[in-house]
Amino acid sequence: MKATLADRYFRFLAVAWLTCLVAPWTIHAASQSENLKTTIGPRVELRPQCVKSNGVYGVEYWSGQQLVGAAPPSAPAGLELRLPGETFKPVEFRELKGRGKRIELGPVNIGSLTLRLRIESINPSLVRRTLTVTASKPQRFATAFDFFPALEGGRFATFIGAEPNRKVYDTLGGGPEYPSTAGQTFPMAAFRQAGRVFGVVADSPALWENRCLMLVDPTVRKLAVMNGDGRDPYELIIKYDAKDKYKYQMDGWQSLAAGETKSYVTWLFAEKAELQYDVQLAAHLALANAKGWNHSALEAILRNTSYLLCRRNLMRDEGRYLFISGIGYGWKQWVTDGFYMAQGLGDAEKMTEAYRSVFANRITYEDNAQYYLIWSALAKRAGGKLNDDLVKLAYEFIRKNERDGIYYPPPLAGSSVPKGFKTYMDLLPYEDDDPPVSNQGFHCGALLAARELGFPVKEAEIERAMAGYRRMYNPTGKYMPTSLKQQDVIGQDTLYGEALTYAVFGRKLLTDDQVTGHMRTTLKIQSPYGMRVISRADGALLRGHGGEYVFGGSWFLCDAANYLVAGLHGMPADEVDQHLIWRIEKELSFVPAFNESISTVTGKPHGHILYSWNSGYWWLRHEFRKRQKQTGSDPVEVAIDEKLGVVRDRDGLRLEPAVATLRPAN
16 A cells, blocks of 8 residues: 655645644743742753863753762763674774864774764753764664762652662563563653752654664663664564564664764753652653643643654555554554654654554554545645545445444454454454443544545534434433443543534534533532443442453543533533543543553552653644633643642743642652
């Protein structure tokens, strides 16, 4: 299948994001800075300073009058290089250009490689390091970008927790057969001491050919992120997928062709931090400040999630990039996740390539076909040339499985759960004549998209699909059930199809009375930690369910969409905001991250942390506010910033733990 979107899609997306989102953010940034609490003290400074010993330049890092980052002989410039057959060795620069906030070391020639290192102060607490490597002939290599804490004592950590011993983590991903012993999503390593944290952050793994690791070594007081570890080639297999099995010959090397040049970016940051939670939040703020999506903590966390879950599409040829659900799922992209992360990130190139990475077998189950049509409609608005074959396949698939306006997803051949894999919450069983409610909202949106794409969809057919959606409502219990026939089970994944349809097409699907009834019931029965995605009508767990994942767990995007749709159907805006704030607090109670689900029994995160599709909330919220003509700063963002102790000054976001009220639950 051929890649499809024209260059006009790139231009449209860039303009759309600037006009529709950046402009409101600019207003938001100005108004937010006026409303935030008075900041407490200055930023924690991080200042690079060049030193020279025996003709070799090194780089120290200072905070005020205190040396916080050393320049040891093992890596005086904070850079090590490994070539095949060798170990990591220091890169020694003997030439220096520039001064002050921007310096450049090099060039230096090592074998067939020429290296230059540019070091820039982005703000008083953030330093960007850009390594540019040029090969005169084909060459494999790996580099380590180091930071050596110079302070005594302290705690070493990665995003997921403290590390008292040497540890290497990978961001590779690859499902249960993933060969690494340890993996996590956020490629950062940090050192915390006396109320401050100093750390290093890597770029998105997508830009490092999916080779992105982090090292913590307290024994030699070293932090590093690496674009390879020199691992020998091995076959990486991703087999836990609904229809396909992928293979790739993976290794631990970057590779350049003769004459090729590539750059690698890392960042060093400093921040106030009293707890590991602050370390995690500081890393988020650093990356967001570096990338420019730093008008609130919510924007930072959600767009970071998309950025860090982006991967090079090395196992298939359709598109250059894709978005993965989480590293445990491997290098595969469901249309749902790819759509929400692409919209949430707002990067024109990544969005286009992720769209191109969709293929036929990915479309014909669950709600993927509906999402593909909606995504295609957005692409058409850009004036882009679509993949006509896939668009036609998606359209014919949903119409083939439609009866009286209702979409009946077919069983997935060979599925480990024969009656499952019919909705995004794919482990729940539905009989073949029992359509899940959650898909129907997307089906209505997909028909609207299909008409926009030029298919012969009449208004009466769209109305029939909307009528089918409304017919699923349980008028006695006053809620949306999980499916047409399972009327005694309430489903909280039943409204987010309307949320998406409204965001893209401005169309309400359900009646005000139905949504109001569902939300009144929901607010009576929801758990202390959010809505159970599936439960009995009284809110109790179903038999065999433990309150996690699809078995009664709470999924943030479902809950958030319910609140957004409630506002569309009459709930006052300030009430919607308060519900969203409450639910986001629950999501961030243990880690400043949006999770795959949280347990409705314990409130703890379950599954992947920094989970994919939640990034879509950022986009949905802005689309709803825009369509409902809600201007100015977003009260939800302002409230969460205040609770987290995040403030915004002229240099971007910063953390003031002393004023934070949202602290970790353990």
